Amino acid sequence: MKLQQVYLAAVVLAVMASTLADEEAKKKLWERLDHLDPDHDGLVTQEELKNFAFRERNRDLWEDADEQWDSMEVPPGEKLTFQQLKEKFYTDEFPEDEGPFGRTVQQDHTRFNASDQNQDGALDKEEFLAFLWAEEYPHMHDLITLETIEDLDRNGDGAVSYNEYRGEDEGTAHGGDFQEDPEFQEFDKDADGKLSHAEVKEWVLGPTLDMIKEDEEKVKDVLSKLDKDEDGKLTRSEIEADPEVIDTLRYDDDDDGFIHDEF
Numbered sequence: 001m002k003l004q005q006v007y008l009a010a011v012v013l014a015v016m017a018s019t020l021a022d023e024e025a026k027k028k029l030w031e032r033l034d035h036l037d038p039d040h041d042g043l044v045t046q047e048e049l050k051n052f053a054f055r056e057r058n059r060d061l062w063e064d065a066d067e068q069w070d071s072m073e074v075p076p077g078e079k080l081t082f083q084q085l086k087e088k089f090y091t092d093e094f095p096e097d098e099g100p101f102g103r104t105v106q107q108d109h110t111r112f113n114a115s116d117q118n119q120d121g122a123l124d125k126e127e128f129l130a131f132l133w134a135e136e137y138p139h140m141h142d143l144i145t146l147e148t149i150e151d152l153d154r155n156g157d158g159a160v161s162y163n164e165y166r167g168e169d170e171g172t173a174h175g176g177d178f179q180e181d182p183e184f185q186e187f188d189k190d191a192d193g194k195l196s197h198a199e200v201k202e203w204v205l206g207p208t209l210d211m212i213k214e215d216e217e218k219v220k221d222v223l224s225k226l227d228k229d230e231d232g233k234l235t236r237s238e239i240e241a242d243p244e245v246i247d248t249l250r251y252d253d254d255d256d257g258f259i260h261d262e263f
């Protein structure tokens with residue numbers, strides 16, 4: 001009898017302790033998941049989940065984001081103009097026909113304009129990141145495709161022939177048959193011997209598009225598991241019902257994880 005009571009008390013204490021630890025872990029989890037809900041309205045939307053997954057996948061880039069922006073020395077509250085960017089990019093070291101990213105000043109201006117989503121003639125930090133990491137921003141994908149075609153398309157027909165693909169001058173190439181190049185054929189879907197805009201896009205951005213698709217699938221999966229009332233948004237209690245589900249949006253499992261190390 002006595003022993004049973006002791007046992008019972010121990011069980012009760014253990015349950016209480018684990019509940020408290022659970023509460024504490026949840027609280028920390030939510031604090032550290034702050035960047036899930038950057039507008040702090042207490043709801044995590046599909047868009048916010050997507051951005052979260054995107055940032056997780058590109059954590060290395062994001063660690064660098066502030067530094068990149070700071071390097072442009074834009075005064076607080078102001079935006080980056082092309083003139084300012086040009087002064088930073090094109091120095092004695094980098095002439096205007098080959099800037100720090102191997103693009104011409106003209107190409108950088110076109111890219112700058114494409115990054116300027118609200119078309120006010122200057123870039124805020126987010127727009128500047130789209131300028132730098134255009135691959136990661138679907139609204140920049142046509143621009144990247146055009147840049148690639150521009151770089152390779154020597155005869156100006158708007159497509160990339162097999163010779164151009166191989167980086168050889170038209171006419172001086174030692175032949176080479178695209179039909180014997182399985183890698184080229186993989187991208188030349190209509191087998192006409194040259195890569196069209198859509199084919200170049202798939203060639204250059206295929207792997208990135210796959211990862212973006214993968215993010216979208218994961219976000220859908222997270223919503224299907226956590227969004228109990230199916231309004232497309234997650235409340236705090238919906239996330240807390242199974243906090244580890246959010247973890248599936250993470251890419252690596254290195255030790256600075258914000259969930260595993262709490263449990």
Ligand SMILES: *[C@@H]1O[C@H](CO)[C@@H](O)[C@H](O)[C@H]1NC(C)=O
Nearest residue numbers: 106107109110111113120121
């Ligand atoms: C970029 O946009 C500006 C207007 O904001 C325009 O004057 C300029 O010609 C454009 N440059 C390129 C290369 O598209």
Ligand SMILES: [Ca+2]
Nearest residue numbers: 037039041043
């Ligand atoms: Ca929100």
Ligand SMILES: [Ca+2]
Nearest residue numbers: 192194195196
């Ligand atoms: Ca083709």
Ligand SMILES: [Ca+2]
Nearest residue numbers: 227231233234
């Ligand atoms: Ca919901």
